[in-house]
Amino acid sequence: AQKVTQAQTEISVVEKEDVTLDCVYETRDTTYYLFWYKQPPSGELVFLIRRNSFDEQNEISGRYSWNFQKSTSSFNFTITASQVVDSAVYFCALWGYGKLTFGQGTILTVHP
Amino acid sequence: DSGVTQTPKHLITATGQRVTLRCSPRSGDLSVYWYQQSLDQGLQFLIQYYNGEERAKGNILERFSAQQFPDLHSELNLSSLELGDSALYFCASSAGQGSSGANVLTFGAGSRLTVL
Numbered sequence: 001a002q003k004v005t006q007a008q009t010e011i012s013v014v015e016k017e018d019v020t021l022d023c024v025y026e027t028r029d030t031t032y033y034l035f036w037y038k039q040p041p042s043g044e045l046v047f048l049i050r051r052n053s054f055d056e057q058n059e060i061s062g063r064y065s066w067n068f069q070k071s072t073s074s075f076n077f078t079i080t081a082s083q084v085v086d087s088a089v090y091f092c093a094l095w096g097y098g099k100l101t102f103g104q105g106t107i108l109t110v111h112p
Numbered sequence: 113d114s115g116v117t118q119t120p121k122h123l124i125t126a127t128g129q130r131v132t133l134r135c136s137p138r139s140g141d142l143s144v145y146w147y148q149q150s151l152d153q154g155l156q157f158l159i160q161y162y163n164g165e166e167r168a169k170g171n172i173l174e175r176f177s178a179q180q181f182p183d184l185h186s187e188l189n190l191s192s193l194e195l196g197d198s199a200l201y202f203c204a205s206s207a208g209q210g211s212s213g214a215n216v217l218t219f220g221a222g223s224r225l226t227v228l
Contacts, residue, residue, distance in 0.1 A: 035216075044114065045202060045219035091155065098168040100145075100217055102155040 002027040002096045006103035013082055014111050021077040021106045023092030029053075033095040034068065034075045039105070040088040051075065082110045115139065116220035118203050124226045130191040133223045137184055137205030143167070144186040145206070145217060146178055150199040161186055162209045193227045200224050 003026040013019045025034065036048040049059065051068050059066050063080045079086055087110045092103045115138035125131055137144050146158040148171075157170035161180035172178075175193075180186040190197060200222045206215035 037219075042221075043200065043224075044221045045204075046114075047216055047218065050216055099157045099160070099170055101157070104154045 002029070002032075002094055002101050004092050004094050004101055004103035006090075006092055006106050008106045009104070010107040010109070012109045012111065015084060016081050017110075018078060018080050019082050019108065019110075021079075021090050021092075021108065023075045023077065023103060025073050025075065025092070025094045027094060027096050029096045035093040035095065035100065036066065036075075036077050037091045037093060037102075038088045039091065045091070048077075079108075082108075084110050084112055086110050114218050114220060116203060116205050116218055118201075118220035118223050120223055121221065122224045122226075124228060125193060126228055127193055127195060129193050129227075130189065131193065131225065133188040133190070133201050133203075133225075135186045135188070135203030135205075135220060137186070137203075138218055141205035141207050141218070142184065143206045143209060143215070144180055144184070145204040146172075146186070146188050147202040147204065147219075148199045149202060149222070150196075153199075155202075158188070167209060190225070195227050198225055198227045 005024045032053045034051045038046045056068050065078045067076045089105045089107050091105045093100050117136040119134045143162045145160045148156045158172040159178050160168040164180050175191050178188045202222045204217040204219045208215040
């Protein structure tokens with residue numbers, strides 16, 4: 001079985017603050033993929049990033065960065081200099097056993 | 113626009129009724145996945161089809177069924193509806209079979225079902 005835990009249910013920050021969303025996963029697969037998706041207030045799910053289990057290199061894309069640590073089974077997501085438009089629900093997900101398993105999501109609210 | 117089209121966007125119906133949700137995958141994608149998003153259960157995988165054949169099954173109730181047609185569009189049928197079936201139903205598509213996570217799932221905007 002596999003499981004994704006996003007311990008932070010809700011986070012509230014003020015614009016320009018940095019914020020880190022935590023994700024911890026459990027799997028018995030040796031090859032797996034980790035994802036982050038964003039769900040803005042409009043409701044659609046938007047793909048942000050995919051990492052495979054063999055690539056622990058951190059990734060940066062503009063204000064977004066991801067820290068993958070296999071030793072702690074974590075795949076954390078940091079938004080630098082947050083903006084109001086970053087307000088959304090963020091989901092961490094794990095591909096394994098033929099399906100994509102999502103965490104419960106973290107509601108991020110960025111106040112002006 | 114993700115390229116995955118779901119209809120209807122909103123649907124209100126009564127308990128005991130049957131509804132059909134439709135999904136057209138992104139051009140070129142052969143796999144279709146259905147997910148249910150509710151407040152208490154979060155995002156739950158229901159079922160996956162690849163090129164017309166069922167490939168993986170998740171927490172799909174026996175009252176629910178799905179199929180993928182030769183033109184690759186998919187339909188999710190929900191019958192004997194209960195209040196607890198009220199949720200946002202997402203369809204996603206990917207290019208490959210889905211046997212590995214190498215394929216990114218592209219999601220549609222969802223169909224919001226309200227059962228009264």
